[in-house]
Amino acid sequence: MQNMQLMNDLRRIDLNLLVILDALLSEQHVTRAAERLHLSQPAVSHALARLRDLLGDALLVRQGSSLVPTARALELAMPLAEALAQVQALLEPNRFDPASAKRTFRVAMSDYSAAIFLPGLVRTLRREAPGIDLQIIQASREGMLDGVLNGDIDLAAGVFPDMPAELRSTPLFEEHYVCLVDRDSLPENGVLDLPTYLARPHVLLEMRGSGTPEIERALTAIRERRHVAISLPHWGVAPQLIQGTDLVLTVSSRGLLNIDHERLLAVPPPFHIPSFAFVLAWHSRRGGDPALQWLNGQVQGVLSERG
Numbered sequence: 001m002q003n004m005q006l007m008n009d010l011r012r013i014d015l016n017l018l019v020i021l022d023a024l025l026s027e028q029h030v031t032r033a034a035e036r037l038h039l040s041q042p043a044v045s046h047a048l049a050r051l052r053d054l055l056g057d058a059l060l061v062r063q064g065s066s067l068v069p070t071a072r073a074l075e076l077a078m079p080l081a082e083a084l085a086q087v088q089a090l091l092e093p094n095r096f097d098p099a100s101a102k103r104t105f106r107v108a109m110s111d112y113s114a115a116i117f118l119p120g121l122v123r124t125l126r127r128e129a130p131g132i133d134l135q136i137i138q139a140s141r142e143g144m145l146d147g148v149l150n151g152d153i154d155l156a157a158g159v160f161p162d163m164p165a166e167l168r169s170t171p172l173f174e175e176h177y178v179c180l181v182d183r184d185s186l187p188e189n190g191v192l193d194l195p196t197y198l199a200r201p202h203v204l205l206e207m208r209g210s211g212t213p214e215i216e217r218a219l220t221a222i223r224e225r226r227h228v229a230i231s232l233p234h235w236g237v238a239p240q241l242i243q244g245t246d247l248v249l250t251v252s253s254r255g256l257l258n259i260d261h262e263r264l265l266a267v268p269p270p271f272h273i274p275s276f277a278f279v280l281a282w283h284s285r286r287g288g289d290p291a292l293q294w295l296n297g298q299v300q301g302v303l304s305e306r307g
Contacts, residue, residue: 015087016047017047017050017051017054018080018083018084019037019084020033020037020039020044020047020048020051021047021048021051021059021076021080022080022081022084022151023036023037023044024044024048024059024060024067025060025069025073025076025077025080025151026151026152028060028066028067028068028069029065029066029067030044030045030048030067036104048060055072055076057070057072057073058070059072059073059076060073077150077151078285081151081283081285082285085285085286085287085288085289095290096290096291096294098128098129098132098294099128099129099130100131101129101131101132101291102131102132103131103132103133103291104132104133104134104135105132105133105134105135105154105155105291105292105295106135106137106147106152106153106154106155107134107135107136107137107153107154107155107156107157107295108136108137108138108139108143108144108147108148108153108155108156108157108158109136109137109138109156109157109158110138110158110235111138111234111235111236112235112252112254112255113157113158113278114136115235115236115255115257115258116254116257116303117157117299117302117303118136120302120305121134121298121299121302122134124298124301124302125298128298132295137152137153140206141158141159141160144156144158144160144281145160145163145164145167145281148167148281148282148283149164149166149167149283151283154282154286154292154295155280155281155282155292155295155296155299156280156281156282157172157278157279157280157281157299158278158279158281159175159214159276159277159278159279160279160281161276163281166283166284166285167281167282167283167284168281168282168283168284168287169279169280169281169282170279170280170296170300171277171278171279172277172278172279172280172299172300172303173254173277173278173303174275174276174277174278175252175253175254175275175276175277175278176252176253176273176275176276177214177215177250177251177252177253177269177273177275178250178251178252178253178256178266178267178268178269179192179197179248179249179250179266179267179268179269179270180239180242180248180249180250180251180256180259180264180265180266181242181247181248181249181264181265181267182242182243182244182245182246182247182263182264182265183262183263183264183265184263185245185246186265186267190265190267191267192248192267192269192270193270194224194270194271196270197226197248197269197270197271198224198225198226200227200246200247200248201227201228201229201230201246201247201248202226202227202228202229202230202247202248202249202250203228203229203230203231203232203238203241203242203247203248203249204228204230204231204232205231205232205233205234205235205238205249205251206231206232206233214273214274214276215250215273218269218271218272218273218274219271221272222271224271229247230247235251235255238251239256239259239260239264242264243260243263243264244263250269250273252278253266280296280299282296
């Protein structure tokens with residue numbers, strides 16, 4: 001009943017105003033919304049004034065340099081986005097020409113994800129869709145999902161075991177964990193056993209406290225804990241911290257494609273850590289967006305080429 005009332009309210013407003021309101025709710029900034037829509041800032045400000053008058057609500061209130069949505073605006077955001085997606089699907093059913101398209105996609109990924117498929121994806125875009133721009137965003141798992149939910153992020157690449165019901169995902173590949181150690185630090189048999197693993201200090205890769213819960217859960221299952229000596233969010237530099245030390249780095253195997261194999265060695269963990277799915281996630285309301293699904297397919301194609 002509430003959603004029906006919201007949709008009735010929206011029917012009183014012309015489509016151009018709805019598009020502007022959607023951009024304002026997403027960008028929370030008049031200038032950025034104007035740039036996104038290729039409109040002037042005064043035109044967007046005037047549209048916001050009309051929207052406030054029509055809906056009887058401030059919709060966005062200034063807080064510092066940003067505009068913060070009111071409770072009413074937050075109520076409108078979901079049905080508005082769904083309505084616009086349905087209109088777009090009706091007007092342009094399954095039509096998307098990558099060669100002529102002009103669009104910016106906001107894609108969330110870690111530098112692990114970027115190393116795996118971003119160079120290949122960029123080459124594909126420059127060759128087949130030069131008008132498609134990418135804005136790469138780095139965040140924790142929770143931050144990525146929140147961004148997709150509120151419309152700030154179009155696609156998120158990562159590991160999301162607790163996917164909200166509103167989101168959809170495409171599996172990209174199955175991944176497993178390995179332990180990276182300095183070759184000279186292992187015993188003569190070259191085996192990293194559990195006592196040695198537990199006795200050594202560890203490097204933990206985490207972004208804003210998200211950590212790697214799969215590893216900690218696996219250790220908890222065998223009633224053990226590890227000592228984390230270094231915690232950092234940078235995948236690229238982490239392997240370099242292992243060389244010449246007794247540190248252990250337990251990470252996804254594909255993150256170690258370019259290590260120094262003469263000095264470093266990747267070995268299986270001495271306890272069971274379940275493998276996991278690496279996916280692309282997007283909001284269900286964007287399921288009818290042919291451009292977004294095309295981009296999804298390009299990521300899959302790049303990974304297929306890499307094997």
